[in-house]
Amino acid sequence: MKQLSVTCLLNLILVCLATPSVGNQGNWPQGAGPNATFQVEATAPVSWSVVHDQNIDWKITLPETGQSTVVSWANFLFFSTMKPVERDTELGNTIVAYCCDSQSGKVLWTREIKGRYSFHLSSPYADSSAPPAVTDGERVCFFNASGKIACFDFKGNKLWQREALAGRRCNPFLLNGSVVFVRQNYGPNASGHFANDKDEYSAHEFWGQVQSLNMKTGEISWASTCGVFQGCIPLLSHLDGKPVILVARGGGHNPPEKPQGLSLIDGNNGKEIWSYSVEGFRSSQNMKLYKNKAIAFFNGKHLWIDAKTGQLTKEVGIDMGDLYLWTNGKYVKQENEKISTAGSMGGIIAESNLSIGEFHYFRTYNHLYLGRVHLITGKVEYIELPAQMKRTPDHKKGEFLWGGRLSGATKASRLSFSPNDMKNSRGFVVMGDKRSKGNGWGHHASAPPTVVGEYLYIPTMSGLVHVIKWNAAKLDGDAIVGINDLGPVGSSWNRASICAANGKIYAHTMRELICIGVVE
Numbered sequence: 001m002k003q004l005s006v007t008c009l010l011n012l013i014l015v016c017l018a019t020p021s022v023g024n025q026g027n028w029p030q031g032a033g034p035n036a037t038f039q040v041e042a043t044a045p046v047s048w049s050v051v052h053d054q055n056i057d058w059k060i061t062l063p064e065t066g067q068s069t070v071v072s073w074a075n076f077l078f079f080s081t082m083k084p085v086e087r088d089t090e091l092g093n094t095i096v097a098y099c100c101d102s103q104s105g106k107v108l109w110t111r112e113i114k115g116r117y118s119f120h121l122s123s124p125y126a127d128s129s130a131p132p133a134v135t136d137g138e139r140v141c142f143f144n145a146s147g148k149i150a151c152f153d154f155k156g157n158k159l160w161q162r163e164a165l166a167g168r169r170c171n172p173f174l175l176n177g178s179v180v181f182v183r184q185n186y187g188p189n190a191s192g193h194f195a196n197d198k199d200e201y202s203a204h205e206f207w208g209q210v211q212s213l214n215m216k217t218g219e220i221s222w223a224s225t226c227g228v229f230q231g232c233i234p235l236l237s238h239l240d241g242k243p244v245i246l247v248a249r250g251g252g253h254n255p256p257e258k259p260q261g262l263s264l265i266d267g268n269n270g271k272e273i274w275s276y277s278v279e280g281f282r283s284s285q286n287m288k289l290y291k292n293k294a295i296a297f298f299n300g301k302h303l304w305i306d307a308k309t310g311q312l313t314k315e316v317g318i319d320m321g322d323l324y325l326w327t328n329g330k331y332v333k334q335e336n337e338k339i340s341t342a343g344s345m346g347g348i349i350a351e352s353n354l355s356i357g358e359f360h361y362f363r364t365y366n367h368l369y370l371g372r373v374h375l376i377t378g379k380v381e382y383i384e385l386p387a388q389m390k391r392t393p394d395h396k397k398g399e400f401l402w403g404g405r406l407s408g409a410t411k412a413s414r415l416s417f418s419p420n421d422m423k424n425s426r427g428f429v430v431m432g433d434k435r436s437k438g439n440g441w442g443h444h445a446s447a448p449p450t451v452v453g454e455y456l457y458i459p460t461m462s463g464l465v466h467v468i469k470w471n472a473a474k475l476d477g478d479a480i481v482g483i484n485d486l487g488p489v490g491s492s493w494n495r496a497s498i499c500a501a502n503g504k505i506y507a508h509t510m511r512e513l514i515c516i517g518v519v520e
Contacts, residue, residue: 028501031069031132036173036236039451060105067130072501090432091118093146109156115146120432124444126168160218167230222270227257231284243267248283274310284350300341321380331477340366352446381475413442418490463492
């Protein structure tokens with residue numbers, strides 16, 4: 001382990017960011033962006049610092065923590081937090097839906113949405129507030145993962161609501177005038193855990209599924225004919241010009257859906273097109289097609305499955321590749337580096353993956369590495385990223401904490417200048433799982449990364465956002481465009497993806513809502 005002041009890397013970043021460009025890409029109507037793929041052709045800020053008040057248009061302090069990605073339409077921002085507590089608290093089931101002005105952060109209205117089941121507050125695997133809202137420009141639908149969905153007009157008038165458990169980590173999206181989400185069909189136990197250890201929920205009626213709700217009425221448009229694991233994040237894909245949704249089954253704590261593996265469903269009616277069985281599959285991944293292939297990670301391998309037939313066509317191991325390791329103040333290439341893929345996710349952090357162009361990016365479970373697979377050649381590359389960055393108002397350059405070849409999910413996640421204090425803005429500890437104190441690596445569920453134009457934005461739980469040029473010829477130091485903070489280390493906990501709308505970035509941390517722009 002190495003703790004270094006990395007002047008040369010920071011100087012490189014400052015040079016790269018001297019003249020960032022921005023553009024106007026309009027609305028961000030759902031957590032996964034305009035196309036429900038976490039990708040948009042636009043531009044946004046790539047350099048900022050909340051600690052130094054650099055390129056920060058505004059920020060507001062929130063009374064309670066929340067995990068939802070911000071959703072934007074015109075001059076409105078939508079997101080949710082947990083209901084404020086008045087003492088140190090571990091569990092919660094009620095969220096607060098917010099509507100704010102995008103130009104100032106002024107709160108226009110809030111609505112309380114009470115759930116049935118309680119989850120760990122600030123869980124590293126998502127809490128009740130985590131699913132992002134969805135808007136069609138007239139209505140906005142909020143999801144309380146504790147068991148309720150509510151839809152409002154832009155003035156805050158309730159239009160409809162229904163009892164339903166949305167998967168805590170799902171990213172609902174619009175399709176054909178309906179909102180599509182992953183529904184969980186049995187609740188957690190009194191401790192906030194989902195468990196099926198005694199097979200009490202193994203009957204088909206308890207299987208999770210994808211559901212589509214009419215945005216105007218809240219009525220079910222369709223439900224998938226196959227089971228879907230609640231930790232799977234299906235994104236919108238197209239095959240032969242028709243909408244399709246790649247889903248998966250299999251995960252920890254004996255989820256009931258069978259068979260374990262992947263399925264492709266018709267986005268118009270939820271019918272299963274094909275199923276590919278993979279015993280022991282871990283489905284906590286962001287799922288979408290690459291051209292005519294379903295792609296996924298399994299047990300230290302990357303799989304290509306024909307999207308028309310459901311047959312495996314190719315696989316490569318991700319346990320070896322070229323690694324760019326931070327060594328003595330610079331990145332040094334290590335050829336054919338052995339990479340540990342042991343652990344519950346078979347080598348990747350849950351939901352850290354995203355395919356972009358000809359690459360499938362992911363973060364490693366046992367190391368502090370960002371990896372990518374070239375989807376044509378199968379080439380595997382890695383680059384070491386810092387575990388944390390320490391900045392203070394008096395020190396502009398800051399200091400990075402590196403792990404080198406450190407291996408092991410527990411060791412990697414605990415490397416820190418300062419563990420997350422897990423206090424809300426009013427000083428109360430809101431945490432039911434001690435793994436929330438981790439640095440955003442290892443055993444947890446990541447906020448999905450986002451692509452804006454040629455840049456990949458990778459948020460981590462300790463409040464860092466890495467910006468990578470995703471189409472760089474090599475995944476080396478030149479691919480790093482920026483490493484940005486969302487506040488002081490240890491007090492800027494974050495489990496939300498970024499929202500990029502109208503040339504701005506909106507970030508939602510444990511204590512704040514932040515608007516990031518570029519000083520003209």
